[in-house]
Amino acid sequence: MSLKEATVAVLGATGAVGEQILRNLEKRSFPVKELRLLASPRSVGKKIRFNGEEVSVQEAKPEAFEGVDIALFSAGGSVSESLAPEAVKRGAVVVDNTNAFRMNADVPLVVPEVNKDQIKQHKGIIANPNCSTIQMVVALKPLYDRFGFERVIVSTYQAVSGSGAKAIEELNNQSRAALDGQEIPKEIMPVGKLNKHYQIAFNTLPQCDVAQENGFTLEEMKMTRETKKIFGDDQIGVTATCVRVPVQRGHSESVYVELNRDFDLEEVRQALREAEGVVLEDDIQNQVYPTPLDATGRDEVFVGRVRKDVVHPRGLNFWVVSDNLLKGAATNAVQIAEYLVQK
Amino acid sequence: MSLKEATVAVLGATGAVGEQILRNLEKRSFPVKELRLLASPRSVGKKIRFNGEEVSVQEAKPEAFEGVDIALFSAGGSVSESLAPEAVKRGAVVVDNTNAFRMNADVPLVVPEVNKDQIKQHKGIIANPNCSTIQMVVALKPLYDRFGFERVIVSTYQAVSGSGAKAIEELNNQSRAALDGQEIPKEIMPVGKLNKHYQIAFNTLPQCDVAQENGFTLEEMKMTRETKKIFGDDQIGVTATCVRVPVQRGHSESVYVELNRDFDLEEVRQALREAEGVVLEDDIQNQVYPTPLDATGRDEVFVGRVRKDVVHPRGLNFWVVSDNLLKGAATNAVQIAEYLVQK
Known part of the structure; x- marks a missing residue:
């Protein structure tokens, strides 16, 4: 075409x-x-x-x-x-x-x-791809090209809008009911089509999709499988824990990645700064880092809290946020x- | 005495x-x-x-x-x-x-x-110890005794009450203002004594204490240092990412640990079940796992989402929740x- x-x-x-x-x-x-x-x-x-x-x-x-x-x-x-x-x-x-x-x-x-x-x-x-995968691979791409990696461990902080407009309404209604001391309506979270529903307002739920046989959820296994396929590299191992948090819009992720070679933190920052689709907001000393509220309505992937691991010499930690309804x-x-x- | x-x-x-x-x-x-x-x-x-x-x-x-x-x-x-x-x-x-x-x-x-x-x-x-350290080490103790480990990677989902009663009030006031489309009062989060304040209602903030020179926050380094001291084992390496979430009470943590020997998942569950101070709530197939709301007001440490890593043969993932004002x-x-x- x-x-x-x-x-x-x-x-x-x-x-x-x-x-x-x-x-x-x-x-x-x-x-x-x-x-x-x-x-x-x-x-x-x-x-x-x-x-x-x-x-x-x-x-x-x-x-x-x-x-x-x-x-x-x-x-x-x-x-x-x-x-x-x-x-x-x-x-x-x-x-x-x-x-x-x-x-x-x-x-x-x-x-x-x-x-x-x-x-x-x-x-x-x-x-x-799945929303949580997209923002992670956009942030990982410049690291893959410049340093290479095989191992990623990620924990997500996912907004309810991944489950649709009704889930946003549920979060808002539950929040109001909780603040007013009223009974909490529970019909959607964590997974609409399952039987059991939990309060998401002022709570965290370690389930974003149905369970798989291996004890991971489908959302977690999507991150594992899709990352391999998108990079075209079966050597990449992704361990994911996917968690729903009481946020309307914008997924956050805490990512640990072991790069294939020694690196200087400034080199990592430069790679992220130059990367397509990435905005680096990284200055913890001045309290600069991305949040889902700031990312809402924007098309890019925001990266902050970039730091050299205190344990593994080639370990790198960062925080990545994006609007799950937009780039996601x-x-x-x-x-x-x-x-x-x-x- | x-x-x-x-x-x-x-x-x-x-x-x-x-x-x-x-x-x-x-x-x-x-x-x-x-x-x-x-x-x-x-x-x-x-x-x-x-x-x-x-x-x-x-x-x-x-x-x-x-x-x-x-x-x-x-x-x-x-x-x-x-x-x-x-x-x-x-x-x-x-x-x-x-x-x-x-x-x-x-x-x-x-x-x-x-x-x-x-x-x-x-x-x-x-x-x-620090609240986020306490609940993690209680859950890790039976694994340390039975399997041994050196490597832990943790991402936290921390309630605002770690910053005191005024922080709970701020979350509640901000939540109501956000739902009503009013201006958001911001005076405490993420760190009361710092100058810059962010909205925590319907948001996540990747900062729970002041920044350290190495780019980690003090909260993160507490988890690293305190865990070594509590176990009396300098070989234990903890990488932490500490994040504030809009929850009044109860910290959650996504923990990855590499055990020193091969293990069977049932052996891990048994160790956790028998451990002092631990309540195992682990059945993802039936949507059973701990949440901060359910842990509020209880003295124990709750563990769920226990699973064998899909990447590292000796990797173990779990989710641990506790009331930060009580056991924490x-x-x-x-x-x-x-x-x-x-x-």
Whole structure:
């Protein structure tokens, strides 16, 4: 594909990520010839503003993809599984934001700052990685290129918006109820589709997705598997602990990485400063470091607390924050779409 | 000292930890002959209930320690520095909850579950470790005894009450203001005595104490240094990232430890189950794991998410939660005091 402008379908247009995709297409002046907003039947007819015009939401069904060049999917894994092949059959390239195809051998898993060369290998579907993986690999990329590494240990501090707009509402309602001494409504966190729900307001929950057989959660194993695939390097070992915290938007991560060679801290900082998509905010002596609140609404990945480990001579510690709805989802998807039209 | 009952002074009696010390002395039926509540001049005359009686707060000055057997200090480092020697001079044994003496060679740093034998080595002062260290070493102790280890990497999720009752008030006020779209009052977090303050409500802050020259914070270096001293093992290397989260009470920690020998996960669980002071809540398949909200008001250390690392063959990951005002401070101090009277 090398279009000047494209007919774009946004599937899941009424969701938290869908909304950010639309704002990103506008903000980045994406060359949209025609825009199709697709969602489940209950949202059909709803109007959403795009570039100053009202666009009506249509039903997400196979025929809706006729004539579509690029389809941005963020309506959940099962919807992707059924509709992505239909869109591809009709000539669209699907950029899928769900977990449905990420580990498929013939689906590129792309973070443009790391492996944009993979985009052109697609066979109709390109997968957007998990939010917590994206921000980590963007920060790791300059270290991989300049120093190399095999071992990463990460603990996450994840915002509730990873579970959608309703999860933000739940956090807000629970917070208010807790402050007022009222009963706490618990319906979504930590995992909507599971039976047991915990209070997330003023609490931390060490579970961001369903459990796997090995005792890790799916969210944790996504970080392990996706990082290998994005770097195209099976030697990279990622140990993740994924934790939900009472934050509306913006994931934070405490990352430990063992570099392959000795390093000077200033060399690390320089590599991060020059890296595509990274903003270095690193001066603990003056209390400068990124926080999710400051990262909200911004497209970059923010890195701070960069320090040489006190134990391992080649150990490096840092803190990485990004807006999970933007670089962690919508921005990354729109960036991939940009490569499809321009390159 | 081997008293049947003791004259006890509580310094910082009106603070968040002081209050919990009093509740703990009551709950554990500590053999109190006489209780002296000490605080700064502005609290003098205030009455606090203890074992059904009203006790008046007196001014914390050297003479107040005449006749005191055990003095429990939690009024800040500088108060400890000036008054602990005065209390000791008058025959009291000081259990100090501040950072003032922890690393002094002739001051035992004690977590009874790990090194209660150190208590009798005291020369008048016994130090209570930092809250984030205490809960980690209680969980690590059975692993140290059964498997041995040298390497620990920990990321913390710390409640604001570590910074006192005013910090809880700040979190609550900020949360309400944020929910109402009002201006956010920022006066304490992340470190009261520093100039720059960040919003903690719906945010995470990767700073829990002042910066050190090596780029780590004092809180992080406390975990590194105190763990070596408590285990009496300089080979133990702890890498810590300490993060404040919007939780009122209860610290959580994501811990990675490399054991010295191969292990079976059930053997690890058994060791934790049998360990003094530890409650194992570990069944991710049924969404069972500890959270700070559930740990609030309880004296034990709660461990969950126990799993064999996916990268290092001897790596072990777990999640440990405890009430920072109880086992992280008051409970540990009162436990030490119990050994002073009974043993």
